[in-house]
Amino acid sequence: MSALMPLPEELPIDTVDVREGPEIHPQMLALLPLLGVWRGEGQGDYPTIDGFRYGQEIRFWHDGRPFLGMQTRSWIMDADGAFVRPAAREMGFWRPGSGDDFEVVLAHQSxxxxxxxxxxxxxxxxELTTxxxxxxxxxxxxxxxxxLYGIVEGDLMYAMDMAAVGQQLQPHISARLARVQ
Incomplete structure (x- = not known):
């Protein structure tokens, strides 16, 4: 069995802060305000799902190359805001296109x-559309x-419409998240 090799010092670190780590790639300037760790709560509903309240953390990071990494974790909360159970997870990448256009690739635990x-x-x-x-x-x-994602009064807010399980595209979840890092 071999020993675990240490990371090379020149390996770029993933960072959520433009003040540390590698310089942000110039193609990522249109997405720069997303960088950080955001945490808050939201609500959801859908014709095939009972209404629910959830907490969420989203982490947008970079390593100097032309993409932002994104990791989300969510949890269902009760009416008092207490943790009930884990919920959705996403991992993906926001990649620049031409001008202000970009593409996002997301994988869900589901x-x-x-x-x-x-x-x-x-x-x-x-604004993103599948x-x-x-x-x-x-x-x-x-x-x-x-x-739709937006920074409003310093918070990250988003709303998501979904077409699933025989239903037309319609509102599903929305949240307001504060920057925690």
């Missing part, structure tokens, strides 16, 4: 992978997704 096309609507708001949705044989049917 077996769904989504490819979005997006555009920076302003310096602090972004271009491709793929799923494993055991995943629930998801056919489309539309998301």
């Amino acid at each position: 077996g769904v992978v989504e490819v979005f096309v997006g555009t920076a609507r302003t310096t602090t708001s972004w 271009d491709v949705v793929a799923r494993t044989g055991s995943a629930k049917e998801v056919n489309g997704n539309h998301r």
Whole structure:
């Protein structure tokens, strides 16, 4: 059995802060305000799901190359805001296109992978629409997704519409998250 090798010193670190680590890639300037760790709560509803309250943390990071990494973790909360159980997880990458356009690739723990096309609507708001949705044989049917993200009064807010399990595209979840790092 070999010993665990240490990381090379020249290996870029993942950072959520533009003041530390590698310089942000110039192609990522339209997405720069997203960098950080955001935490807060939201609510959800759908014709096939009872309404629910959830907590969430989103981490946007970079390592100097032309993409932002994204990791989300969510948990269901009761009416008093107490933790009930783990909920959705996403991991993915926001990649620059031309001008203010970009693409997002997200994988969900539920077996769904989504490819979005997006555009920076302003310096602090972004719109994404699914271009491709793929799923494993055991995943629930998801056919489309539309998301709006924006920085409002210093908080990250978003709303997501979803078309799934025989339903048309319609509101599903929304949240307001404060920057914690």
